[in-house]
Amino acid sequence: xxxxxxxxLTAAETGPLLAAGELRAADIIAAQLQRIARxxxxxxxxxxxxxxxxxxxxxxxxxxxxxxxxxxxxxxPWTYGSPRYRARVADHDALSVSRLRRSGATILGKTNTPExxxxxxxxxxxxxxxxxxxxxxxxxxxxxxxSGAAVAAGLCTFATGDDMGGSIRIPAGCCGVAGLRPSRGLxxxxxxxxxxxxxxxxxxxxxxxxxxxxxxxxxxxxxxxVAFRPLHIGVVxxxxxxxxxxxxxxxxxxxxxxxxxxxxLEDVEWEPEAFSRAxxxxxxxxxxxxxxxxxxxxxxxxxxxxAGRRLALTDYMSALRAGLxxxxxxxxxxxxxxxxxxxxxxxxxxxxxxxPAFLSDQWSDYTQFMLPVSFxxxxxxxxxAGLxxxxxxxxQLIGSFGQDWALLDLAESLEAEDGFGFIRPPDIx
Numbered sequence: 001x002x003x004x005x006x007x008x009l010t011a012a013e014t015g016p017l018l019a020a021g022e023l024r025a026a027d028i029i030a031a032q033l034q035r036i037a038r039x040x041x042x043x044x045x046x047x048x049x050x051x052x053x054x055x056x057x058x059x060x061x062x063x064x065x066x067x068x069x070x071x072x073x074x075x076x077p078w079t080y081g082s083p084r085y086r087a088r089v090a091d092h093d094a095l096s097v098s099r100l101r102r103s104g105a106t107i108l109g110k111t112n113t114p115e116x117x118x119x120x121x122x123x124x125x126x127x128x129x130x131x132x133x134x135x136x137x138x139x140x141x142x143x144x145x146x147s148g149a150a151v152a153a154g155l156c157t158f159a160t161g162d163d164m165g166g167s168i169r170i171p172a173g174c175c176g177v178a179g180l181r182p183s184r185g186l187x188x189x190x191x192x193x194x195x196x197x198x199x200x201x202x203x204x205x206x207x208x209x210x211x212x213x214x215x216x217x218x219x220x221x222x223x224x225x226v227a228f229r230p231l232h233i234g235v236v237x238x239x240x241x242x243x244x245x246x247x248x249x250x251x252x253x254x255x256x257x258x259x260x261x262x263x264x265l266e267d268v269e270w271e272p273e274a275f276s277r278a279x280x281x282x283x284x285x286x287x288x289x290x291x292x293x294x295x296x297x298x299x300x301x302x303x304x305x306x307a308g309r310r311l312a313l314t315d316y317m318s319a320l321r322a323g324l325x326x327x328x329x330x331x332x333x334x335x336x337x338x339x340x341x342x343x344x345x346x347x348x349x350x351x352x353x354x355x356p357a358f359l360s361d362q363w364s365d366y367t368q369f370m371l372p373v374s375f376x377x378x379x380x381x382x383x384x385a386g387l388x389x390x391x392x393x394x395x396q397l398i399g400s401f402g403q404d405w406a407l408l409d410l411a412e413s414l415e416a417e418d419g420f421g422f423i424r425p426p427d428i429x
Contacts, residue, residue: 006031008154008424012208014062025062026055028157029106032064036108036155039428044130045140045149048077049109058104060216065100066150066159069110070117070143071200073097076107081115081124084296095188096160096200096217103216108156111146115301116287117162120170120366121355122146125298129352132175133425134391139352141174143167144203148175151203153428158204158213162189164197164286165279166370169396172203172382173344176392177422178415179203180210183402184377187217195286195320197374205422207412210381214404222405231338231410233258234268241272241368246388247343254341254385254395257417268333268340271326275371276364278323283359284308285316300358327375334378334400339410342369344382344394369396379404381411386419395420 006028009017017023033051040046047069055061072078072090079085097107115124122130122145130145132138133153140149144161148171151159161168163181172179180201187200202213215222235255237248259265287301288308295302334340346365356362373380378401382394397414399407415421 003031003034004154007035009157010206010209011060011063011157011204011212012206014157018062023062028062029053029055029064032108032156039153040155042131042136043133043149043153044128045111045146045153045155046109047079047112047127047146050076050107053106053108055106056101056104058102060100061104063105063157064108065105066108066111066147066156067097068144068147068159068161069113070162071097071160073107073110076110079126080117081113081126082297082301083125084290084292086126095190099216099219111144111150111159113143113146115298116290116304117143117164117167118283118287118301118304119143119355119358120166120363121352123352131352132349132391133428134176134349137351138349138391139174139355141171141349145171147203148172148177148179151175151177151205152425154424158202158209160200161203162198162200163374164195165283165374166367168201168203169344169370169380169382170367173394174349174392176384176394176425177203177205178207178210178384178411179382180214180404180408181373181380182214182218182404183379186220186404195282196377197282207381207383207408207415211405211408214408225409228262231263232336233263233265234334234337234340235265236270236340236342236369237267239270239272239368241346241365243343244347246348246393247345250385250388250393251341251343251395253419254414257414257420258341261413261417265341268337270342270369270372272364272368272372274326275323275375276368278319278326278375279371280359281311281315281319282323285311304358323375327372327377330372330376331378331401334398338400339407340398342396342398344369344396348388348393349391373398377401379407381407383411383415383420384422387423
């Protein structure tokens with residue numbers, strides 16, 4: 001098997017080949033490192049690579065993992081894309097990283113993120129911008145854009161991200177990979193999040209790999225896949241905000257496919273405004289306690305920190321309460337359905353310089369299907385749904401709280417149909 005073919009293996013494909021003695025874990029990791037060395041200088045997915053990454057033993061042996069630079073990996077830089085943390089090196093592993101290591105995964109390096117993970121693109125003052133593997137100059141999304149690009153370009157088996165306001169699902173949609181935001185609290189994290197909105201999860205080239213990664217990230221054995229039963233799925237076809245025709249068309253294709261598979265689909269209302277208003281207060285407040293003074297950070301992060309420090313506590317608490325209350329309403333609405341279907345994003349991937357300013361009105365259009373899920377604490381998965389003008393588009397499936405495994409079963413059934421699932425970017429090799 002050629003080196004590039006080894007690097008493209010999914011986690012699920014790797015296990016049987018290792019068990020049969022047809023491959024060595026060390027050869028897969030070497031192939032991924034060679035591919036990173038060749039492609040990353042132009043792509044900018046990684047900001048740090050361990051050229052001597054240790055090949056582990058265990059159920060995840062032979063799987064190379066890229067870790068978002070918001071999450072600590074012992075002995076590696078931990079910068080959050082910020083000048084304030086330029087020289088910081090982690091002295092411990094994140095809980096999720098520790099679980100992956102113990103299971104035999106190899107940590108290949110750290111992936112790029114916007115400063116303080118506060119953007120829907122992946123640029124920052126420390127490192128070159130991350131490009132979309134489908135086309136140079138196009139955003140990979142954010143804030144887990146480095147992870148999304150690494151997965152889509154075959155520079156790892158799967159990657160970790162975190163998702164407060166869409167930061168796993170946005171890059172998944174932009175890069176044409178699968179990305180899971182787990183139910184709130186399913187994946188343990190060592191860093192406290194007073195908002196309760198941020199969760200950690202995986203990005204991968206298949207839903208099967210999301211399932212395998214989640215098993216170890218959550219330290220939870222998945223239940224057996226149940227026999228098919230028709231589901232009642234709510235569909236968000238329109239909102240008060242504009243939806244690009246290509247994104248709406250991807251959702252409509254998913255409607256036809258799920259209906260053909262035997263599911264019952266019904267239109268539902270989607271009201272993103274309360275969530276956007278709440279997040280526009282909660283997100284600046286979430287970075288207000290960053291150490292030091294705003295000038296120690298990049299320009300955009302400094303503005304966000306300053307805005308957060310000007311907020312009154314009552315403003316923050318009122319906004320958070322309003323967002324969580326709207327989230328509770330969404331959870332209640334979902335009780336009549338097995339899942340909801342939406343476009344992943346309101347717009348297809350755009351040029352890096354055209355990425356909407358964080359918390360702007362255009363940002364609200366772009367993220368209108370992200371924030372309600374975050375405030376509701378629900379699991380959601382972005383599934384690749386083909387191409388539009390040569391760039392990926394995705395659809396989002398949302399499950400009931402704690403029903404992550406059942407949601408992945410549904411996502412995998414959609415992924416298996418024509419027009420859905422990962423496609424290798426044609427010019428990436």
